[in-house]
Amino acid sequence: MITSIIFSKDRALQLDLTLKTIRKNFDLCGDVIVIYKTSEQQHKESYENLKEEHSSVSFYEQSYSLFVDILATISGATSDYICLFTDDDMVYRKVEMSMDQLNNIFTVG
Numbered sequence: 822m823i824t825s826i827i828f829s830k831d832r833a834l835q836l837d838l839t840l841k842t843i844r845k846n847f848d849l850c851g852d853v854i855v856i857y858k859t860s861e862q863q864h865k866e867s868y869e870n871l872k873e874e875h876s877s878v879s880f881y882e883q884s885y886s887l888f889v890d891i892l893a894t895i896s897g898a899t900s901d902y903i904c905l906f907t908d909d910d911m912v913y914r915k916v917e918m919s920m921d922q923l924n925n926i927f928t929v930g
Contacts, residue, residue: 822851822920824900826891829857829908830883833867836908840875846912849920851900856890858883 825843829836836855843850855878859865872880884890895903902923 822900823847823849823902823904823923824852824854824898825850825904825906826894827853827855827906827908827910828887829855829868831858831860831864832908833864833871836868837871837874839906839908839910840871840878842912843906846915849916849918849923850904852898853878854894854898855880856883856887856894857881 825847827836827839836857840853840855843853853875857868857880859868859882868880872878881890881894
């Protein structure tokens with residue numbers, strides 16, 4: 822499976838659509854992790870609502886260093902593969918690939 826990491830800042834509505842399209846069209850996606858940042862209280866409340874709606878998604882508020890957050894997230898990933906998204910990405914159709922095909926792409930020699 823693939824771990825998907827999504828970056829989001831003050832765009833909970835767009836993130837909601839991204840999460841829904843990943844679940845609908847990206848069957849190879851196992852874990853979904855959101856690293857988010859908010860600038861105002863109303864945005865923070867929107868992310869709290871998303872946490873309830875998407876209970877299978879791991880949400881982490883961005884710390885002082887996005888680099889440290891990314892490194893920690895990748896280091897803790899249970900998958901061999903990582904896919905990065907922003908909150909305005911969409912998976913607009915089914916990903917027609919098996920894990921065997923994915924492994925063959927990255928097999929050397």
